[in-house]
Amino acid sequence: MKINTRNILTYIYANFLMMRGDVKKAIARLKNGQFILSIYFHDPSRPLFSKCMKWLNQQGIVFLDIDTVHEIALGNVPFPKGAVLLTVDDGWKSNKSNIVDVAYAHNIPVAIFITTEPVFAGNGYWWSYVKLANKSGYLSITAEDVKHMDNKSRLDLLSKLKDKFCVGREAMTVDEIQEADDTGLVQIGSHTLSHPILSKCTDEEVHSEIYHSKKKLEEMLDHSIHSFAYPNGDHSEREVAMVEDAGYRLAFTTKPYYMTADNIQQKYRLPRFEVLNDVSFAENICRMSGVWFKNKAN
Numbered sequence: 001m002k003i004n005t006r007n008i009l010t011y012i013y014a015n016f017l018m019m020r021g022d023v024k025k026a027i028a029r030l031k032n033g034q035f036i037l038s039i040y041f042h043d044p045s046r047p048l049f050s051k052c053m054k055w056l057n058q059q060g061i062v063f064l065d066i067d068t069v070h071e072i073a074l075g076n077v078p079f080p081k082g083a084v085l086l087t088v089d090d091g092w093k094s095n096k097s098n099i100v101d102v103a104y105a106h107n108i109p110v111a112i113f114i115t116t117e118p119v120f121a122g123n124g125y126w127w128s129y130v131k132l133a134n135k136s137g138y139l140s141i142t143a144e145d146v147k148h149m150d151n152k153s154r155l156d157l158l159s160k161l162k163d164k165f166c167v168g169r170e171a172m173t174v175d176e177i178q179e180a181d182d183t184g185l186v187q188i189g190s191h192t193l194s195h196p197i198l199s200k201c202t203d204e205e206v207h208s209e210i211y212h213s214k215k216k217l218e219e220m221l222d223h224s225i226h227s228f229a230y231p232n233g234d235h236s237e238r239e240v241a242m243v244e245d246a247g248y249r250l251a252f253t254t255k256p257y258y259m260t261a262d263n264i265q266q267k268y269r270l271p272r273f274e275v276l277n278d279v280s281f282a283e284n285i286c287r288m289s290g291v292w293f294k295n296k297a298n
C-alpha cells in the first residue's frame, strides 16, 4: 500500500467494515446464491494478484469462466452459489507474469480484454504519453482532462505527444497473448483498438473500435472473440447496440454492482468491482466482496 492520507483513512474504514461483519455477511449471501462477484484488475503486481486469489480461495469460492457466465445469463446453467468471475482490462505486459502465470499455476479462469493498438505498435497506452508530458511540464492538463475531450482533439494531441515523447512497450506481445489463449484458462476479449472514450467518438469511430478490434483478435487467435469491455466503462445505447450487432455475447461496464440473476440478463451492461493497485489489502477485500460499494451495489 502506498502511504498517504487517503489510504490510511480508507484502511481504517475498511477495517471497521470488516469488524462490523459486513464482509462475512456478503460472503454468506454469495454462498446463498444471491449474486456472483464480478471483479476486475488492470496491472496488479504478482503479490497482489496472488493474495487476492488466496483470499478468494479461503472463502471457498468457485471461479467461473466467461462462457459459463454467458450460459447462466441465457438460463442454460442454474445461477451458481459462491461464484466469482475475474476479468482484466487493457492487456498490460505485466499481466503475463503477474496474472496469466498465476492463474495457470492455480487452474483459475480469467478473461483479459485487450486494447489492440499498443500490442501491434509496441508502444504505450495513450494516457502514458499524457502523464509523461504532464510530468515533464510540457502539458498542463492531465489524462483525466483528456478523457473529456472529443476524440479528434484527443487524437491530435496524442499525435503531437508521440512525436515528442517515447513510451516503451506497455502491452503484451502477440506471442504472449497467443500463449495466454493457448492455456485454455485465459479467455481473450476486446477492449477496442485504441482505448478511446467511446462517448466522445463519432459513430464511425465507435464502429471501427468495436468491430475492427474483434477482427484483429480473431485473426491473431484464429477463433471467435465473444466478450468486450467498455474503455473507462463509458457506454450508452449506441455502444450497446453496436457491441451486440458486432456479434459479442457479453460486455462489461465498470458499474460496481453485484451480478444478480436479474442484472446478468443485461448481457451488454454487466457490472464489476475494481481492485486497486496501491491501496491497503483491507480495502481490496471490501472491494472484492462488494461491501465497499454497498450504497450503490444493493
Ligand SMILES: [Zn+2]
Pocket (backbone or CB within 6 Å): 089, 090, 191, 195, 231, 232
Ligand atoms: Zn481500460
